Amino acid sequence: MSLAEPKTVDDLLNYRISRLFASSGAMVIRLCEGRYGITRREWRLIALLAAHGAMSPSELSERAHLERARTSRHITELAARGLIRRVPDPEDGRRAEVDLTPRGRQLYDELFPQSIRFNGQVLAALTPAEVDAFEQALAKLTAQAERIAAGKPVPEKADRRHGGARRVRGG
Template structure:
């Protein structure tokens, strides 16, 4: 693939988000195949197991926020994980409307089996970079993440909300 000048508008290859998305989708296919083929979970479910492995318990709303997902998708994934015996719901005694979710022993075992394999894939991908380049990349990704969060806040009111759940988006005058 020819090298494209960063930020050039000559085509898709010059768009940072497109390039980052392609890397994520391409390498992420390996994680998806591993999750689905070997362990019978989706990548989203894997993400939730990873979040829950770092905490004893999380409220579904906190899990949704950490995962950058809406509550409906989070609820469906939690229900699927509960049905697979990987997560338990704990209703708070003080307020039965509130719940928390936590890994079961089976969920923790799956996480501990899968995580080293995912780490290995990440290390293999980072093998294309020197240690200094990888460190620089992570620093730049941190800065880009902070900037993207600011951009979302700055531009939130400018654009209508997408209606992906209905299989379409709003279009104005296009």
């Protein structure tokens, strides 16, 4: 395999990271869904609220890297289960922030240490120096990808409301 000179899909950075995510994330997903009855995306929203405090649904959507409509559905579901709550803006009744409820905080306090444990088990394959080097490389790769994406190198965007990425090319 070669990241620098990919010959097949197996060599592509995104594919390799996706495989790592699928393998390492499976443990947390199983825990979220099986023990706590939440999806990985719902867990992401809960974890972000725990880490950063109350925020607008738009900010939460941006931090979670989820579409606003999907985030809104998750917020509604989590609020119905008493894990998060909407906090009205006293200055503008049309706006609200979302925040964890005590029950949501309790779920986070139980689940996060278990996520840390799985994280540690995966990282145990590396030496401390390799973990440091990986962190630095990951930060550089993320910054580079964000710079490239900000430049919109592919102007076309899939219309997800009408079939997603299905686009017919002329022959």
